[in-house]
Amino acid sequence: MQIVQQSLADQIYTELKNSILRGELAPREKIREDELASRFGVSRTPVREAIRRLSDYGLVNLAPRSHAAIAGISDKEARDIADLRVELECFAIDHISGELLEERLPELSRYAAECIYALSIGERDRSFSEDSLFHIALVETSGNAALAEVYRRLDARIQLLRVKQNLDEDRLVGYLNQHSELLSLMKAGKTDEAKKLIRIHVLHSEA
């Protein structure tokens, strides 16, 4: 078995990303390479690379010769991202063929179930990440790799948004149940209804 030895930069990137998405690092908070390096017990080099990558995914803001800072999301940005999500996911749904859907359905169903299960045992973070996986898989099912790539990039900020929104438990359950509902509509070939549901789902708007 091939042990995929992740680079330190990869590990630190993942760690920092999780910290940010768990809200342990607040928006606008300054980041110092030196401090993180000693915290992780490595040199600045991989930390620096991790920070650059976080910046590429829009999780930190980088000003040249100046401190990096954890990125926040304004209300306007939140709306923009949500609007864009609706567009991208509807585009995906329009392009999902029956065969590809069939193929990916078990995976999609699993994510949908995991979301709800994780929430029920109090693992809100994991529920959120499974939610992300569901939507990423949905978009991938379109077969359009460029779309999938763009969406994966957007996902980091979508996750940031979820944390910020901080929905209460009841609404969250209702929200997560829409996943399997969506799959049913798609299986039945009700594309237009599926797109309507996505809009409601993403914008958290009522019917």
Place this chain on the structure above:
Amino acid sequence: MQIVQQSLADQIYTELKNSILRGELAPREKIREDELASRFGVSRTPVREAIRRLSDYGLVNLAPRSHAAIAGISDKEARDIADLRVELECFAIDHISGELLEERLPELSRYAAECIYALSIGERDRSFSEDSLFHIALVETSGNAALAEVYRRLDARIQLLRVKQNLDEDRLVGYLNQHSELLSLMKAGKTDEAKKLIRIHVLHSEA
């Protein structure tokens, strides 16, 4: 006056990007940090950072512990990217308000004119980059920052695509003239026709 001193990594990123987009570095070609460092007369550190960033923009493929390689675009990817472009730009057009259009119109018109002028004096590369600027500005005019960011990211590969397509001069002129035609339609509020034209424009399909 504030002199914005670009970092070496920035400069090298730009240089390499241009080299790739000019086709001086062929797809699948291997990249060695060491070689580039000595070519640019700097250490590996900024070169490394530039390569990472190129990878983030999809211009080079990066495998851990292995060589980086200039990215190519398959026919399937080309279609995917074009489809996605149509979607994103139509989304933008739908969201462009009269006021924002008014504000940006001079800039858009200038890009449209520069495209044609640059081509007429044989500067095909510059014509292409002005073409990119036109479409980026168009998308920015929507006022949706998330959309603009996503599109700018996609732009690197769109440029790669243009080089690969290598349209003949005649078709290119016709293609570039569609820019001002598009602006006219939008000014007249003929949104649906503008979207139809974008589809034709991007997919290079006839009416």
Place this chain on the structure above:
DNA sequence: TTCAGGAACATTGTACACAATAAACATTGA
């Protein structure tokens, strides 16, 4: 001949040191 194993080499990953610049602070004059 061909395949397995290993040694030599090439190249990336990381640590560390120094240089360059921005931020913070103190000092002086009004």
Place this chain on the structure above:
DNA sequence: TCAATGTTTATTGTGTACAATGTTCCTGAA
């Protein structure tokens, strides 16, 4: 007191050295 300016300090940008790993080529046995 306050503003302007010089000085110190903190932090990022870059260069260099070494470590870890992947690659290539050779050797020898089936």
